[in-house]
Amino acid sequence: MMNINQATDYAFRAVLYLARQTRGRVVDAQTISKAEVIPMRFLLKIMPSLIKKGIVGSQRGAKGGYFLAEDPEDITFLDVVEAIEGPVKLNRCLIDPSYCSKDGAPECLVHRTLAGIQEKLVTELAGHNFGELVRK
Amino acid sequence: MMNINQATDYAFRAVLYLARQTRGRVVDAQTISKAEVIPMRFLLKIMPSLIKKGIVGSQRGAKGGYFLAEDPEDITFLDVVEAIEGPVKLNRCLIDPSYCSKDGAPECLVHRTLAGIQEKLVTELAGHNFGELVRK
């Protein structure tokens, strides 16, 4: 069914929430959790992935929280997907040919076609950023 | 990670195999299984889904097997994906809003954006057919 997972869906919404704040504002997890209806502990678990990717930053301790680390215009849907799920791959074979039961046969037209479709998908994901969403 | 599943991958290859035969030729499961390196019992399990969609036909009994029920030009990647996995949906919310923790709020820009991306993906999948692959 080809879907993004729940964690990514939550991440999109958390990033959009932060993108809507005045630049640099620090918001604590509970506030985001309530506003975006994301289970608190789950949010706390996925934020580090966004941090590692450089999308958000965090401040620990009292009055701590999260803030956007980049300009919303520079954060694409692809960035968030990759932060949470790793590289997009329509088919395992496209990343690791050892998964292919035809063993990465270069003549596999199915996989070559999927590779082309995947490229279009990646381009499309990279074509939407959070600045665009904030302005809507 | 957004991928199609193994069953769909096998289905692509089975359909391509049949598309490469002279039109209407009946090929039994074991032959397809061996040629395309697809576990026999698994292939037998997924073929009925292709039949229900009208992509392939079957003949039971001795000398039975499967054959392509349509012109390869008329069978798209989307057809096969939908036969095996059902409708493409990047996010559960896009099919069933009750899954959305924000409960299908029409103002959910994330989901609206994903809907647009999904549409592009569907178009792309529908843009590749098996006649094209056979000619390559």
Add this chain to the structure above:
DNA sequence: ATCGAACTACACTTAAAAGGTATACTTTAA
């Protein structure tokens, strides 16, 4: 200094889906 608010790390649990296998049955050409 220290207390508590807030993030971090990591392990655990539960449920669902993926992937595959087994058994029994039906159809049909020879």
Add this chain to the structure above:
DNA sequence: TTAAAGTATACCTTTTAAGTGTAGTTCGAT
């Protein structure tokens, strides 16, 4: 009438998804 071949259904095992628990660490405020 029999063996070859697809069909139906149910089962099993492994992996992934989604979420929770526990024990930290950091740091602002007092």
